[in-house]
Amino acid sequence: MTLFTNACMFDNGRLVHKDAVLMDGALSFFAPNSITADAADTVFHNCYIFPGFCDVHVHLREPGFSYKETIATGTAAAARGGYTAVCSMPNLNPVPDSVDHLSEQLSIIERDAIIDVYPLGALTVGQRGEMAADLEGMAPYAIAYSDDGRGVQSTEMMEALMQRAKALGKVVVAHCEDNSLLKGGYIHDGEYAAAHGHRGICSESEWGPIKRDLALAEKIGCAYHVCHISTKESVQLIREAKARGVNVTCETGPHYLTLCDADLQEHGRFKMNPPLRSAADRDALIEGVKDGTIDMIATDHAPHSWEEKSKGLEKSAMGVVGLETAFPVLYTYLVKPGIVSLERIIEMLTRAPRERFGIEQGEQSYTVWQCDDAYTVDPENFSTKGRATPFAGHELFGTCITTIHGGKIVWKTK
Numbered sequence: 001m002t003l004f005t006n007a008c009m010f011d012n013g014r015l016v017h018k019d020a021v022l023m024d025g026a027l028s029f030f031a032p033n034s035i036t037a038d039a040a041d042t043v044f045h046n047c048y049i050f051p052g053f054c055d056v057h058v059h060l061r062e063p064g065f066s067y068k069e070t071i072a073t074g075t076a077a078a079a080r081g082g083y084t085a086v087c088s089m090p091n092l093n094p095v096p097d098s099v100d101h102l103s104e105q106l107s108i109i110e111r112d113a114i115i116d117v118y119p120l121g122a123l124t125v126g127q128r129g130e131m132a133a134d135l136e137g138m139a140p141y142a143i144a145y146s147d148d149g150r151g152v153q154s155t156e157m158m159e160a161l162m163q164r165a166k167a168l169g170k171v172v173v174a175h176c177e178d179n180s181l182l183k184g185g186y187i188h189d190g191e192y193a194a195a196h197g198h199r200g201i202c203s204e205s206e207w208g209p210i211k212r213d214l215a216l217a218e219k220i221g222c223a224y225h226v227c228h229i230s231t232k233e234s235v236q237l238i239r240e241a242k243a244r245g246v247n248v249t250c251e252t253g254p255h256y257l258t259l260c261d262a263d264l265q266e267h268g269r270f271k272m273n274p275p276l277r278s279a280a281d282r283d284a285l286i287e288g289v290k291d292g293t294i295d296m297i298a299t300d301h302a303p304h305s306w307e308e309k310s311k312g313l314e315k316s317a318m319g320v321v322g323l324e325t326a327f328p329v330l331y332t333y334l335v336k337p338g339i340v341s342l343e344r345i346i347e348m349l350t351r352a353p354r355e356r357f358g359i360e361q362g363e364q365s366y367t368v369w370q371c372d373d374a375y376t377v378d379p380e381n382f383s384t385k386g387r388a389t390p391f392a393g394h395e396l397f398g399t400c401i402t403t404i405h406g407g408k409i410v411w412k413t414k
C-alpha cells in the first residue's frame, strides 16, 4: 500500500488537503493526517493529486512510422506525463481516411495502449486536401476530424467539410497554415531569423486561415477547434469570434507559452510547426490562457528519430516531444512564479479538453505529482522514443509519482 499524506486536491475549484491510500490500483481518500504510516510500503508527503490529464493533440506514429514512436511507447510516455487520455493525429500510413484505414490503428490501440487513445480521422483523402475523406463511415470510431500537419488550403473544401462534420455532430480540428505564405520558411519570421540568416514563417500563414475558418464556422454553425495557436493575432481573432458566439475552441502548447524565438539555438530540437514566435506572441498567448480565449493546453507531442532531428534548424524534421515535460514546464514557468493559477492550468489539462471532445474522465483516473524538488530534464530518460525537446537541460519542478487509469497503475516512480 502507498500512502500520500496531506495531499493537495481540487474540490470544486478549492484546494483541499487529504490523506490518500493507493491499494490494488485504486485511491481512497481520508481526512488529512488521519492515516498512520505503519502499514504503508511507501509514503509520500505533500503531493498533488489531479484528475488524469487529457491531451487532444499527440502524434503516436503508428501505423506507419513506428521507428519514431509506437502506441506502446507513446502511451507509456503519456502515462508518465500524467495523462489518462490522448487524441492521436492522423498523419500516419495509411492515413485514416476510411474505416478500413482507421481500423489498422484501432487494432494496435486495442492491443498496446495503456491509457485511452481516441484517434482523429483525416478530413481529406491522404490528407491531400483534394477529396473529402469518408467522414460518415468513420464517425463511430473517430473522435473528430483533422488534416493535422497540413492546412486545408481550399476554402470551398473546408466549407464542404464543415457542413459534413456539422451534420455528424463532430468537431473540425484545424491545423491552420497557408502554404502560399511559407516561402521556404522554417522558424519564426522574426529577430532571430533575421540575425542568423534563416528563412522565416510569417504569422499570417497561421492567422490568415484562422480568420477564413472562423467566418466559415460562423456561417455554417459547425464546432471548430484550432490546433496549436502561436501568434498574438490568432488569440485576438479567436477572442473576437468567441464574443460573437462562434462555436470555436483552441489549444496552445507548453512551449509556446514559455519560450520565444529569443530562446532558439541552432539545433533541430528547437524546431516545430508552428514555430516559436516572438516574446510579444508568447505574452499574448498567456493573456489568452488567463482570460479563457485559449481553452486547453495540448502538447503536439511529435517524436522523430534522432537522425531526423540532428540536421540543424533548416534541415531537421518539424516537431518536438512534450508529453513528459508538459506539466513540469507549466508548473515551473507559469504556476510557480504566479503568472497563471494552478487551478487554471489543471482545468486546461482536464475538464476543458474532455468537455469539448466528449471524453469521459472515468473512475479511478488520477495522477499524483511531487512538486517540491527540482531536477534537470534529460531526454535520455524519457519513455517516448523521441529525444528532441527545447527543454533539455532545464531545471524543472514536478515529478509524476504515479498515474492511475481505470483502477490500474499505468505509471509509477521506482
Ligand code: DOR
Pocket: 059, 091, 148, 149, 150, 175, 271, 272, 273, 274, 302, 303, 318, 319, 320
Ligand atoms: O511540428 C510539427 N510536427 N507540427 C506539425 O504540424 C506536425 C508534427 C509532426 O507530425 O511531426
